Amino acid sequence: VAQYDVVSIRNDFPILEREIFGKPLVYLDNAASTQHPVQVINAVKDLYENNYSNVHRGVHTLSQESTNLYDGARVAVRGFINAACVHEVIFTRGATESINLVAQSYARPRLQKGDEILITHMEHHSNIVPWQMVCEQTGAELKVVPISDKGELEMDRFAELLTEKTKLVSVVHVSNALGTVNPVKQIIDAAHAVGVPVLVDGAQAVPHIPVDVKALDADFYVFSGHKIYGPTGVGVLYGKERLLSEMPPYQGGGDMILSVSFEKTTYNQLPYKFEAGTPNIAGVVGLGAAIHYVQKIGLPAIAAHEHGLLEYATHKLEEIDGLRIIGKAGQKAGLISFVLDAVHPHDIGTMLDGEGVAVRAGHHCAQPVMERYGVPATARASFAMYNTFHEIDMLAEAIQKTIQMFE
Numbered sequence: 292v293a294q295y296d297v298v299s300i301r302n303d304f305p306i307l308e309r310e311i312f313g314k315p316l317v318y319l320d321n322a323a324s325t326q327h328p329v330q331v332i333n334a335v336k337d338l339y340e341n342n343y344s345n346v347h348r349g350v351h352t353l354s355q356e357s358t359n360l361y362d363g364a365r366v367a368v369r370g371f372i373n374a375a376c377v378h379e380v381i382f383t384r385g386a387t388e389s390i391n392l393v394a395q396s397y398a399r400p401r402l403q404k405g406d407e408i409l410i411t412h413m414e415h416h417s418n419i420v421p422w423q424m425v426c427e428q429t430g431a432e433l434k435v436v437p438i439s440d441k442g443e444l445e446m447d448r449f450a451e452l453l454t455e456k457t458k459l460v461s462v463v464h465v466s467n468a469l470g471t472v473n474p475v476k477q478i479i480d481a482a483h484a485v486g487v488p489v490l491v492d493g494a495q496a497v498p499h500i501p502v503d504v505k506a507l508d509a510d511f512y513v514f515s516g517h518k519i520y521g522p523t524g525v526g527v528l529y530g531k532e533r534l535l536s537e538m539p540p541y542q543g544g545g546d547m548i549l550s551v552s553f554e555k556t557t558y559n560q561l562p563y564k565f566e567a568g569t570p571n572i573a574g575v576v577g578l579g580a581a582i583h584y585v586q587k588i589g590l591p592a593i594a595a596h597e598h599g600l601l602e603y604a605t606h607k608l609e610e611i612d613g614l615r616i617i618g619k620a621g622q623k624a625g626l627i628s629f630v631l632d633a634v635h636p637h638d639i640g641t642m643l644d645g646e647g648v649a650v651r652a653g654h655h656c657a658q659p660v661m662e663r664y665g666v667p668a669t670a671r672a673s674f675a676m677y678n679t680f681h682e683i684d685m686l687a688e689a690i691q692k693t694i695q696m697f698e
């Protein structure tokens with residue numbers, strides 16, 4: 292087995308050479324957004340320098356080249372998540388837009404008073420608010436699976452809350468606030484046994500663990516480009532063809548039609564039906580390059596490396612007096628949320644920045660999680676394929692220094 296070559300991976304990410312306040316950057320805010328390898332930067336640059344034009348429109352050479360690159364990214368995503376076919380891959384602005392699309396185009400026409408949508412207590416706001424909106428619009432009700440003190444879903448409560456009233460289950464694969472990896476296969480199987488479809492929010496899963504939508508039998512699976520080394524403003528909605536075909540368009544405009552007249556407009560086939568208007572061409576091309584990059588390194592290798600970092604960091608941080616880790620699930624990926632007795636999370640963030648260490652401090656767009664554990668916010672160190680064990684040492688040292696400063 293080849294050694295995991297973190298040095299050569301780091302060489303692909305120019306920003307990792309940055310210094311912050313004269314100290315080497317230790318970038319541990321990857322759950323918010325990852326950095327970009329030159330392969331992604333160059334793919335976008337090459338497009339603009341050599342091939343750029345609008346897609347799916349022109350017969351001229353540049354438009355065809357742009358279209359080929361754009362469609363090529365869809366092929367890459369299909370392979371990456373093992374969708375049955377390319378037209379099950381819809382490009383959106385991100386995980387947020389993908390969830391809103393499903394809420395409005397799939398759920399809204401099917402919901403009425405008395406129906407229920409089932410989510411969990413550890414969802415990101417983007418997997419809460421779209422469902423609250425559609426419940427408001429239809430009179431349906433939102434039900435929430437509770438979480439344990441360790442940060443795991445209470446699966447017996449899930450089983451009780453899944454009833455004949457449930458019309459859709461929407462669940463996060465990996466929690467951005469706790470790092471918990473949820474048993475999504477088990478959830479999908481249980482929901483399917485009673486005929487309920489499942490949306491999986493994979494924003495924090497795809498960068499860290501291999502995902503196979505066919506093996507999961509997920510009905511919808513969503514993620515964002517910028518959390519998997521790609522550009523912002525681009526994301527993916529995977530949906531089963533049968534479901535996507537039955538859904539009305541989310542937005543109207545160019546590209547999503549076959550013909551338009553004032554008497555009758557007919558919609559385009561999948562995936563274009565859901566891609567109204569000129570898409571984020573460079574974003575999609577960049578995402579394609581990011582996926583090729585991740586595949587080149589290999590998700591099993593990345594997952595193993597990051598798991599090592601997680602275990603090492605957990606051990607290191609647990610040794611620190613007055614530090615409490617929020618979220619101690621048996622299955623975790625990618626991150627550690629923590630609080631200090633003596634220092635507010637925002638001050639932790641500021642102090643660590645002074646040491647060159649970038650972490651997130653806040654509620655992580657998961658306020659119900661903060662409420663559940665009785666904390667206003669947490670500090671969160673989140674990992675990517677390029678992080679090192681030395682950087683974990685730097686993190687731990689910077690935390691120790693912060694505590695001493697506040698004593």
Ligand code: PMP
Nearest residue numbers: 385386387415417467494495515
């Ligand atoms: N779900 C999860 C679990 C996330 O972590 C995020 C981003 N923090 C989102 C959804 C939303 O992603 P985006 O803002 O890229 O649409």
